[in-house]
Amino acid sequence: MILRKEAINYFKKINRNDKADILKYISNTYITLYKFKNNYDYFYGEMPYSSGAIDKFRLDLIETKGIVLSFPNVYLDTEEINYKHHTKLFNEFEIYNKYQKDIKISNVADLNESVSTNKIGRIIRIDETFQNQNLFNIAKEIYSKKDKIKLVLIAGPSSSGKTTTSRKIELYLQGLGLIPHALSLDDFFKEKYETPKDENGNYDYESITAIDIDLFNNTLEKLLNGEETLMPTYNFLTGKKDYKSKLQIDGNDVLIVEGLHGLNEELTKKVDRESKYKIYLSPLTNLNIDRYNRMHTTDTRLIRRMLRDSQTRGSNASETISSWKEVRKGEEKYVFPYQDDCDCIFNTALVYELSVLKTYVEPLLFSVDVDDQGYSEALRLINLLRNFLPIPSDDIPYDSILREFIGNSCFK
DSSP states (O other): OEEHHHHHHHHHHTTOHHHHHHHTTOOOSEEOEEEETTEEEEOSSOOOSSGGGOOOOEEEEETTTEEEEEOOOGGGTOOOOOOOOOHHHHHHHHHHHHHHHHTTOOBHHHHHHHHHTTOHHHHHHHHHHHHHHHHHHHHHHHHHTTTTOOEEEEEOSTTSOHHHHHHHHHHHHHHTTOEEEEEEGGGGBOOGGGOOBOTTSOBOTTSGGGBOHHHHHHHHHHHHTTOOEEEEEEETTTTEEEEEEEEOOOTTEEEEEESTTTTOGGGGTTSOGGGEEEEEEEOOOOOEEETTEEOOHHHHHHHHHHHHIIIIIOOOHHHHHHHHHHHHHHHHHHTGGGGGGOSEEEEOOOTTHHHHHHHHHHHHHHTSOTTSTTHHHHHHHHHHHTTSOOOOSTTSOTTSTTHHHHSOOSOO
């Protein structure tokens, strides 16, 4: 343990201003420094007592880019380490690295300074404009291939902002002269008695086999051939599909499908690949806490999901934490293996968002009891968010992806 002020002076002395700057925004009188050989460092949460505690890892050299350190995937219950380099994803991170350098927000201390000096309103507007422009560019690319592309598939892991993204892409395409029609994969669920079950005997709605793939493909085939087609609506109360509406599309129409399995070719196997445009989206949080510690995209999604679960499902933070492992397991099986088949990646993260989310999620995290199994994870997130100065939601546009999680979105 050391006085926080002494730690700040130490890090300034060794030219670690990134670390000294972030410690300015923590109110603790004392903090814990960790020592590795002759190096001292600070981390917002607990660290292993010894480097020997981490005995399974892998290093991969990515030519001209650097080194990737990998650990066993805790969500797949395996100690095997398989690293696969995802070039498109890596390139998207590089684009956002440059963007954040351009707006001079590379770490949390930079963000906090913009908050404390009353410059955050401008950062919010720049950030929202940059993200919207990126999505509009995707819409323009789809439009430029309108003679071929008739099916837009939007997929990504939990709490990526798929709903808002799909609504915005519909508006952009309509503004360009196309007529979008949204299809919900939920309407193509199998009858409840046909739904597969997981190893615990629960209905597995995450599995692609929970969808009536033949019905979905036959429906797409008829629509793309210009036939008037009877459309299903899944009734979750009865566990059956109702057929009460019809749809017919023509030359300027485009179908938009948002769902977990959009990138999996099995889902749309009867549609030619050149007729499809696949968008993979995820909040690729690029903000560093300091030079040696980055924000994990998974943490951003977990925090987003807590807020959404609380608002729309009546779930508390403990319930979200306890279900997170199964959510992540489903993503590892049904989303991430197909991300390289996308036509583009859309980053739904906003540089400033965790400072906004903090004000909403902290009360939920503090509600997790000390005896709860999710307490250590709640405490870790509380300690993580302590690094951020809060931002009120007043300046957040009503069409922002953040509104999907904090409320008052213009997309209902």
